[in-house]
Amino acid sequence: MSIAERITLWLAQMRASGRAVVVARLVILVSGAVALVVPTVQSWDQMDLVPVLAVPALVATVALPDSLAGLVFLLVVSAGWLMRAPAEVGWGLAVTAIALLVVHLAAAFTAQVPSYARMHRDALRRWWLPAAIAVLLVPVVAVSAALVRGADVPGSLLVTVGALLLGTAIIWFASGQRLRRD
Amino acid sequence: MRWHPTHAQIRAICAAAVLLGIAVLLRRPDAAVFGLPLAFLAVWGRYFRPRERPEVHNELDADVLFEGQATTYRLEVSGTVDPDIDLIVAALPRSQWFQYDPPQAAIAEPVAHGAVTLEVGLRSKRWGLRALERPTVVATSPIGAYRIQVTSTHPLAVTTLPLREGFEAIDAVPRPAGLVGLHRSRRPGEGTELAGVRPFRTGDRLRRINWSVSARTQELHVTSTWSDRDTEVVILLDTGGEIGVSEGIDGRSSSLDTAVRAAASIAEHYLRNGDRVRLVDTGNLVRGVRSGSGRGHLRRILDTLVHADRKGRQQDEEQLARRNRIRSDSLVLVLSPLLRQVMLGYIVTLVHSGCTVIAVDTLPPDVESIIDLDEHDRRTWPLAWRVRLLERRRDLDRLSDLGVPTVPWRGSGTLDEVLRDAARLAAAPRMRS
Numbered sequence: 001m002s003i004a005e006r007i008t009l010w011l012a013q014m015r016a017s018g019r020a021v022v023v024a025r026l027v028i029l030v031s032g033a034v035a036l037v038v039p040t041v042q043s044w045d046q047m048d049l050v051p052v053l054a055v056p057a058l059v060a061t062v063a064l065p066d067s068l069a070g071l072v073f074l075l076v077v078s079a080g081w082l083m084r085a086p087a088e089v090g091w092g093l094a095v096t097a098i099a100l101l102v103v104h105l106a107a108a109f110t111a112q113v114p115s116y117a118r119m120h121r122d123a124l125r126r127w128w129l130p131a132a133i134a135v136l137l138v139p140v141v142a143v144s145a146a147l148v149r150g151a152d153v154p155g156s157l158l159v160t161v162g163a164l165l166l167g168t169a170i171i172w173f174a175s176g177q178r179l180r181r182d
Numbered sequence: 183m184r185w186h187p188t189h190a191q192i193r194a195i196c197a198a199a200v201l202l203g204i205a206v207l208l209r210r211p212d213a214a215v216f217g218l219p220l221a222f223l224a225v226w227g228r229y230f231r232p233r234e235r236p237e238v239h240n241e242l243d244a245d246v247l248f249e250g251q252a253t254t255y256r257l258e259v260s261g262t263v264d265p266d267i268d269l270i271v272a273a274l275p276r277s278q279w280f281q282y283d284p285p286q287a288a289i290a291e292p293v294a295h296g297a298v299t300l301e302v303g304l305r306s307k308r309w310g311l312r313a314l315e316r317p318t319v320v321a322t323s324p325i326g327a328y329r330i331q332v333t334s335t336h337p338l339a340v341t342t343l344p345l346r347e348g349f350e351a352i353d354a355v356p357r358p359a360g361l362v363g364l365h366r367s368r369r370p371g372e373g374t375e376l377a378g379v380r381p382f383r384t385g386d387r388l389r390r391i392n393w394s395v396s397a398r399t400q401e402l403h404v405t406s407t408w409s410d411r412d413t414e415v416v417i418l419l420d421t422g423g424e425i426g427v428s429e430g431i432d433g434r435s436s437s438l439d440t441a442v443r444a445a446a447s448i449a450e451h452y453l454r455n456g457d458r459v460r461l462v463d464t465g466n467l468v469r470g471v472r473s474g475s476g477r478g479h480l481r482r483i484l485d486t487l488v489h490a491d492r493k494g495r496q497q498d499e500e501q502l503a504r505r506n507r508i509r510s511d512s513l514v515l516v517l518s519p520l521l522r523q524v525m526l527g528y529i530v531t532l533v534h535s536g537c538t539v540i541a542v543d544t545l546p547p548d549v550e551s552i553i554d555l556d557e558h559d560r561r562t563w564p565l566a567w568r569v570r571l572l573e574r575r576r577d578l579d580r581l582s583d584l585g586v587p588t589v590p591w592r593g594s595g596t597l598d599e600v601l602r603d604a605a606r607l608a609a610a611p612r613m614r615s
Contacts, residue, residue, distance in 0.1 A: 016285065111188060
């Protein structure tokens with residue numbers, strides 16, 4: 001299939017997109033734009049490289065949600081924030097984190113089905129609970145982090161090692177690893 | 183085939199790993215705010231990962247359709263479905279000759295109460311035997327974390343019979359024969375068509391006595407009828423080429439489309455009237471059907487006609503005459519675009535053998551305007567066709583001089599006028615040389 005035929009096919013599929021898929025892609029676009037804009041209105045100066053890398057990644061995520069473009073977008077925006085922003089917790093951080101989370105969820109939802117598929121209205125039935133918990137986790141973690149930082153808890157090495165172990169266990173479990181062989 | 187993590191799951195794991203690592207190692211709480219929700223989603227997706235591989239069965243409500251008819255393609259996840267399967271997505275490879283509902287033939291259904299059935303409407307647009315390619319079926323877990331591709335069990339095929347429009351022709355055949363059909367013969371006898379009332383003669387059946395006329399005239403009268411006759415109708419199908427564009431039942435028809443549909447309609451009409459119908463193919467595509475009558479014979483002819491879209495070797499004039507011996511009192515209906523000399527020559531042979539031949543012209547009326555710009559020159563193509571059609575006009579005039587009328591196919595009533603003329607001609611006194 002030539003490039004022209006691929007583009008023609010892709011445009012035809014775009015035209016035939018179902019409403020659910022169009023809405024999901026719009027959600028990716030809007031929440032991605034929010035995740036890009038919020039850091040720019042902060043008091044600190046954002047790196048110029050971030051939008052240069054993140055905008056194409058966002059466009060690619062909208063067009064190809066079942067690709068690594070979403071991961072690139074998430075990491076670029078997060079890295080941009082972590083490289084320039086002070087290590088403080090504020091509303092801007094929470095909004096950006098929620099926006100990134102929504103980008104991830106919307107991309108995951110869109111990637112499940114072909115753009116032209118007709119979707120049942122109950123397709124989101126098993127998404128609401130984990131999505132709501134994940135979104136609620138953002139302010140909870142932010143407030144907790146602010147509290148811990150403000151309380152100046154002693155024994156930071158212990159906390160660091162504990163968090164490291166917890167993070168490793170989560171990643172180990174999430175990536176499907178097992179302690180014993182199958 | 184196993185459940186594989188999707189890009190979404192890989193994204194959640196990788197982003198969470200990087201961000202939580204940064205949060206811990208660089209003491210950045212903001213990285214934890216970014217990373218922990220993603221880690222939660224990764225864990226959720228992993229925890230609710232399905233274990234079992236779903237099995238999908240596909241079936242059609244009806245695998246034999248008429249043109250324009252619709253059926254339902256059904257995909258059913260059989261057995262006990264893993265409760266952690268969230269969504270089943272199916273996409274049928276689309277074919278030119280089917281219309282789908284939904285139009286893109288892709289559908290996503292959530293698994294509810296341990297079962298799921300996906301239905302796609304399928305409307306056949308053109309006669310023929312077509313295999314439906316296996317659909318792509320994918321099952322996904324909650325929040326799109328894992329997926330598995332499921333292969334359906336067996337391929338399905340749809341047979342589309344070319345019969346759609348009703349065809350009617352007048353009750354006149356040039357040389358009726360036999361004693362079982364519904365055509366009125368030129369001879370009085372046992373039948374249903376009223377011939378008149380005449381005085382009783384020795385040998386008349388008592389049940390034929392017309393009592394009211396007999397009472398009025400004080401003399402026995404009987405109601406006389408014409409005997410019912412059948413005839414052998416030979417449908418000669420020219421499969422030697424397809425001219426024109428075929429767009430299915432809702433669009434333009436090629437010459438082969440018209441010929442096949444006309445053959446089916448004509449066969450249905452004459453078989454309904456009790457005649458014997460035979461199908462002759464000019465090539466070796468459908469191989470023809472021997473003479474017969476009844477509904478079973480109609481099905482035999484229709485089943486044969488669905489294979490006419492294949493490419494095959496054509497017989498020459500001599501082979502046609504040798505392999506297809508046609509009785510001289512048969513009514514031969516030639517369905518052809520009348521462009522090949524072989525066909526014209528065979529028609530002449532049939533006329534000389536005493537058959538009544540009627541040529542049904544299946545050439546599309548807009549044939550000059552159908553141009554493939556990759557292969558044809560825009561200026562010379564219509565001109566070439568015009569010259570070719572002039573030559574064809576000359577050939578058809580010669581056929582007309584031999585007594586072979588040519589009519590374009592218009593559906594019901596196409597043959598009325600020519601059949602009437604042919605019957606009148608057959609009834610006229612002849613001079614034998």
